[in-house]
Amino acid sequence: MKKSTKIFTGIMLVASLALTACGAKNNTNNGASSPSASAPASPSASADNSGKGFKIAMVTDVGGVNDKSFNQGAWEGLKKLEADTGASVKYLESKEATNYLTNMNQFVRDKYNLTWGIGFLMGDAVKDAATKNPDAQLAIIDNVVDAPNVASITFAENEGSFLVGVVAGLTTKTNKIGFVGGIEIPVIKRFELGFVAGVKAVNPDAKVTVVYTGAFDKADLGKAAAASLYNDKNDIIFHAAGGTGNGVFNEAKERNKTAAADKKVWVIGVDKDQSIEFGDDVTLTSMLKRVDQAVYTVSKELIAGDFPAGKITVLGLKDDAVGLPDTSSKNVSKEILDKVEEYKQKIISGEITVPTAQ
Amino acid sequence: MEQTRTVVEMRNITKRFPGIVANDNVSFKLSKGEIHALLGENGAGKSTLMNILFGLYQPEEGEIFVNGQEVAIDGPNKAISLGIGMVHQHFKLVHPFTVTENIILGSEPKKWMGLSVDKKLAYEKIGKLSKQYGLNIDPYAKIDDISVGMQQRVEILKTLYRGADILIFDEPTAVLTPQEISELLVIMRNLVQQGKSIILITHKLKEIMAIADTVTIVRRGKVIDSLPTAGTNPNQLAEKMVGREVSLKLDKKDAVLGEPVLEVDRLVVKGRSGLNALNETSFVLKRGEILGIAGVEGNGQSELIEALTGLRSVTSGSIKLGDEIISGQTPRKISEAGLSLIPEDRHKHGLVLDFPIRENMVLETYYQPQFNKNGFLDFGAIEKHAERLVKEFDVRTPSIMTDARALSGGNQQKAIIAREVDKNPEVLIAAQPTRGLDVGAIEFIHKRLVEQRNMGKAVLLVSYELDEIMQLSDRIAVIYEGRIVGEVKPSETNDQQLGLMMTDYKQPQGGPDNIE
Amino acid sequence: MNKFLKIITKESAIVPFIAIVLGLIVGAIIMLIGGYDPILAYRSLLNKVFGNPYDFGETLTAITPLVFTGLSVAFAFRTGLFNIGAEGQYIMGMTGATFVGVNLHMPWYLHAPFAIIVGTLIGGIWGMIAGYLKAARGVNEVITTIMLNWIALHLANYTVNHFLLEPGKGRSYMIDPSAQVTIGWLSRLLDDARVHWGMFFALLCVVFFYVYLFRTKQGYELRVVGSNSDAAQYAGINVNKSIVKAMFISGAFAGMAGVFQVLGVFMNQAIAASPTGHGFDGIAVALLGGNNPVGVLFGAVLFGTLSYGAAGMSFGADVPPEIIRIVIGSVIFFVAAPGIIRWLMKRLSAKKRKGEVV
Known part of the structure; x- marks a missing residue:
């Protein structure tokens, strides 16, 4: 027994250390910085000090602040705000779902002027904090919270997705296009519907195959899904699957290493300009979702005394909150980009209505 | 021979463990070319002393001299470099490896600038050593395929290969058959003749009398006496070891036999490997007798015990306890039916x-x-x-x-016997009841077993120690490869004959005739 | 009562204490290297936990599930089993409680107890599966429990998706108020912290653990099997039955953790992409507590306090949460390697002795 106790203890030690380590993520150390620390880093020269004395904060969901996605984007927006206006900003990471509310309350109780809940998952916590603290001002990204002191910011992902759909429809050689989604929730459904509509608008013969992997953090599933789509002669895949999408990129990269020039496959990235991370040889373009822009803009509205409390703000093409990055011109021809611009105007003007989901 | 040169001297060694003083100012001297027995009960401190010599423990006080030089032995490697080797009671061998691979493990002859093991050289070297000391080991054999006695020789060879001149044997005969024991004694004599010196840790008086030149007796961490074996006798040694008078002979009245209480009829049981470990074993145990099952370890004794107690399923045949068929019952039912076990x-x-x-x-x-x-x-x-x-x-x-x-082996065993006897069983199975125990505890346990028999209980004694079987049993059944190959009365047989039966060597007079 | 007192004996109490101190020191050194103020950080941590009634209440809420999962792992360990599956059992307990809370409607005196019982039973059954596989088929419980974690996760997601989903929310409907187990008066006293009856159940479970294992006939059997299953067999104890029973109880503890998270904290069950980590934390807690029920309670208090206080460190001293995980990791390391501490203590006392002689 003595020996097995030791072995057990050993296993426990290793397991618990490993698990503790699993929870840890890279940290950039510049975490919740003081104004002086990051202000010089900003290229913006328009610091006007209008935000002096304002305290603005955000709470991440379990993805953490370095998720290469909306949490990171939101934090970039706040840092820019700090540099431009002199407001003091801060964030708290949520280790687990129970922390959503307690982290929100931390800021609310500390009398922050505005506290952001970043991400769909924060909905209940923001609602709860808003109800119990009617004086506090809160905002949420990607979800709608029905409370008089909450600004709800959502994106017209369908509009941006429509435009990358146009790119895909005009670029495909096989007339077969894939879509890889994470979990089938309304936000992702908007990507899918907009994308399919965009493809059909310019290329009615093209066939779009839709796959949901059921996870946002499983690169292996993304890789498997991409492999079967590419095998099935799809030459472009649009992913809206977070970390799962990394697998899509990896699969495309492997294929392009050996494929003939005319057999190359493409990926359309999401949220950020993913060509920066995965390279121009596989990234056709990306569907930008400017969370940073949204956080920046709304926070600035607060400073200006114009906080959209109790309102739902849907940010779309007209706000430049969704769309294509400038780097798209590397792989997308001028004619196609012109076409994209044409559709963009039609959508903004209301001539085309892009289908959406709840 | 320079009989008088001292090779090891330990002076005034003191070693404390929490709560006890394991060695209290102990001095010990080993001369070149002698076999020096270290005698003591379990927990007397003899193993501690030898572990200090082999570098496994550090003494709090005292000095050690090897070949006249004062040394600090801070680990087994240091001990080995001083020419001290230890043959442990529990072998430390890698079973799927060959004899040679085991021996060279950790000090392999290298070739190609140390990148590869020179196996050929190793096999040659081991073969030579084996011949030199009359060990008769096949260097190419796998440990899995050789007997326990042979494995022990591999351990001996291991120390010799590392250049040991002083060999410590820790209870070397505990696991051996009578034949293997006598072979080991020959090997030990051989080693001494070639200039080695041997320390023999044991509590078996018979062996000491047979082979040792000198004996040092340790009791409760103190040296009681150190004397040449020539001038002593087992009774005297036992007394010094235990600290009181011990009777080595058991007083035993003649058995008063009652009706049969345990009937085993053509029992077939599969062993761990799936082969039959018991082949139609049959015997009857009566009230008021001790039936000894003699045999070399691994001939179906364990399986027999497990079948009797319900731990192993019975393929065919039956076991009857009193009027009840107990084969196929759960261990608890069998225990309640009146069967107790002192496990091996x-x-x-x-x-x-x-x-x-x-x-x-x-x-x-x-x-x-x-x-x-x-x-x-x-x-x-x-x-x-x-x-x-x-x-x-x-x-x-x-x-x-x-x-x-925290209890000593003897007291642990006493506790088990107390528990089992107190259940007031019809049948008491005692498997190796005194394995590893000292004289005092053995005496106590033997008395208790005889007491049970005198009370009219039936006792089934399974033991690999012939002495014990001969001393205790009223009747001896010899088991070989899962069969009872013969039944004898202790008064009508001797070690030699039993030993031969145990290896199924057919003799005209003692050979069993019920095997096809 | 002896076993009970054992943890208060000198060495077994001093070793964890020194381990904690050493862990905190290692954490402080790392903070210094990273350029943070460790004293301010630890003060912020304490301030976060004890600074106001709200956070104190939330700390209790954070500790509660750790007590349950810690007991779960420790109980299995006491019976010779290594239950890595507390996570899966936790999730199943959650699902059971949510199902009852959402889909069934009854008066409060029936609803909450029924939800607790169902969730606990399902958690137990989930543990029992691994126990059965071990007993009947000899499959190592470490493997099966890890597998069952993932099965539980996806089964729970499926159940929420198909039977409980509130459209557009990514989670189940809220459970009926009659199934909630919050403590209204205490919650009001603690500034709306989410305190619930689960913590009292956790204490009851600590007592149950002790009484059942050390005082009852069945507990005796389990302990014999855990300490020496061969001897148990020889003594006529049904080892296989004991394994199944032990895993049931272990699973029930973990299941209860999930039950109270739903009925007391979240009031709903979200679709989860990955495990929550409470079950794995239970391994660390059991280790901290030396697999002793009272030790587990202390271990959970320590672990929960540090985890919850991490946000305080982040908020008050700008220390990233990763650092606190290093502190927790170091504490576990030193607790699991008591040899190091004993060695240290020996050296210290040896030095002292020497000093006295001189």
Whole structure:
């Protein structure tokens, strides 16, 4: 027994250390910085000090602040705000779902002027904090919270997705296009519907195959899904699957290493300009979702005394909150980009209505 | 021969462990070319002393001299470099490896600038060494395929290969058959003749008388005496070791036989490997007798015990206890039917070492109404029970709350016997009841077994020690490859004949005739 | 009572204490290297936990599930089993409680108890599966429990998706108020912290653990099997039955953790992409507590306090949460390697002795 106790203890030690380590993520150390620390880093020269004395904060969901996605984007927006206006900003990471509310309350109780809940998952916590603290001002990204002191910011992902759909429809050689989604929730459904509509608008013969992997953090599933789509002669895949999408990129990269020039496959990235991370040889373009822009803009509205409390703000093409990055011109021809611009105007003007989901 | 040169001298060694002084100012001297026995009960401190010499423990006080030089032995590697080798009681061998691979492990002859092991050279070297000392080992054999006796020789060869001149043997005969023991004694004599010196840790008086030149007796951490074996006798040694007079001969009245109580009829049982471990074994045990099952380890004894106690399923045949067929019953049913077992491996099967004595005393009876009140254990009753048994069976323990692990082997065994006998069984199976115990404990346990028999109980003694079988049994059944190959009375046989039967060497007069 | 007192004996109490101190020191050194103020950080941590009634209440809420999962792992360990599956059992307990809370409607005196019982049973059954596989088929419980974690996760997601989903929310409907187990008066006293009856159940479970294992006939059987299953077999104890029973109880503890998270904290069950980590934390807690029920309670208090206080460190001293995980990791490391501390203590006392001689 003595020996097995030791072995057990050993296993426990290793397991618990490993698990503790699993929870840890890279940290950039510049975490919740003081104004002086990051202000010089900003290229913006328009610091006007209008935000002096304002305290603005955000709470991440379990993805953490370095998720290469909306949490990171939101934090970039706040840092820019700090540099431009002199407001003091801060964030708290949520280790687990129970922390959503307690982290929100931390800021609310500390009398922050505005506290952001970043991400769909924060909905209940923001609602709860808003109800119990009617004086506090809160905002949420990607979800709608029905409370008089909450600004709800959502994106017209369908509009941006429509435009990358146009790119895909005009670029495909096989007339077969894939879509890889994470979990089938309304936000992702908007990507899918907009994308399919965009493809059909310019290329009615093209066939779009839709796959949901059921996870946002499983690169292996993304890789498997991409492999079967590419095998099935799809030459472009649009992913809206977070970390799962990394697998899509990896699969495309492997294929392009050996494929003939005319057999190359493409990926359309999401949220950020993913060509920066995965390279121009596989990234056709990306569907930008400017969370940073949204956080920046709304926070600035607060400073200006114009906080959209109790309102739902849907940010779309007209706000430049969704769309294509400038780097798209590397792989997308001028004619196609012109076409994209044409559709963009039609959508903004209301001539085309892009289908959406709840 | 320079008989008088001292090769090892340990002066005034003191080693303390929490709560006890394991070696109290012990001095010990080994001369070149002698076999020096270190005699003492378990826990007397003889192993501690040798572990100090081999560098496994550091003494708090005292000096060690090897070949006249004062040395500090801070680990086994240092000991080996000083020419000290230890043959452990439990072999440390890698079973799927060959003899040679085991021996060279850790000090392999290298070739290609140390990148590869020069196996050819190694095999040659081992073969030569084996011949030189008359060990007769096949260097190419796998450990899995050779007997326990041979494995021990591999251990001996291992120390010789590392250049040992001083060999420590830790209870070397505990695992050997009578034939292997006599072969080992020859090897030891051979080694001494070639200039080696040997320290023999043992508590078997017979061996000491047979082979040792000098004997040092240790009791409770102190050296009692050190004297040449020529001028002493077993009774005197036993007395010095235990500290009181011990009777080595057992007083035993003639058996008064009653009716048969355990009938084993053509029992077939499969072993771990799936082959038949018992092949139509049959015997009858009567009230008032001790039936000894003699045999070399691994001939179906363990399987027989497991079948009898319900731990192993019976393929065919039957076991009858009184009027009840117990084959196929659960261990608990069989225990309730009146069968008790003193298991072979007391640590693994007899006790829960991390439990206090109190809880070990009710291991088989805890669920019965006297200890179990509506699902809750009645610790009051259990404590009373344990206190009584500890007293009746002289289990030496600081308290009944002491973990079983902390007790000496003899006291652990006493505790088991107390528990088993107290169940008042019809049949008591004693498997290797005195393995690894010292004279005092053996005497006590043997007395208890005879006492049970005198009370009209039936005792089945399974032992690999012929002495024990000869001394205790009223009748001896020899088991070989899962069959009873012969039955004899102790008064009508001797070690030699039994030894031959155990290896199924057919002799005209003693050979069994019931095998096809 | 002896076993009970064992943890208060000198060495077993001093070793964890020194381990904690050493862990905190290692954490402080790392903070210094990273350029943070460790004293301010630890003060912020304490301030976060004890600074106001709200956070104190939330700390209790954070500790509660750790007590349950810690007991779960420790109980299995006491019976010779290594239950890595507390996570899966936790999730199943959650699902059971949510199902009852959402889909069944009854008066409060029936609803909450029924939800607790169902969730606990399902958690137990989930543990029992691994126990059965071990007993009947000899499959190592470490493997099966890890597998069952993932099965539980996806089964729970499926159940929420198909039977409980509130459209557009990514989670189940809220459970009926009659199934909630919050403590209204205490919650009001603690500034709306989410305190619930689960913490009292956790204490009851600590007592149950002790009484059942050390005082009853069945507990005795389990302990014999856990300490020496060979001897148990020789003594006529049904080892296989004991394994199944032990895993049931272990699973039930973990299941209860999930039950109270739903009925007391979240009031709903979200679709989860990955395990929550409470079950794995239970391994660390059991290790901290030396697999002793009272030790587990202390271990959970320590672990929960540090985890919850991490946000305080982040908020008050700008220390990233990763650092606190290093502190927790170091504490576990030193607790699991008591040899190091004993060695240290020996050296210290040896030095002292020498000093006295001189």
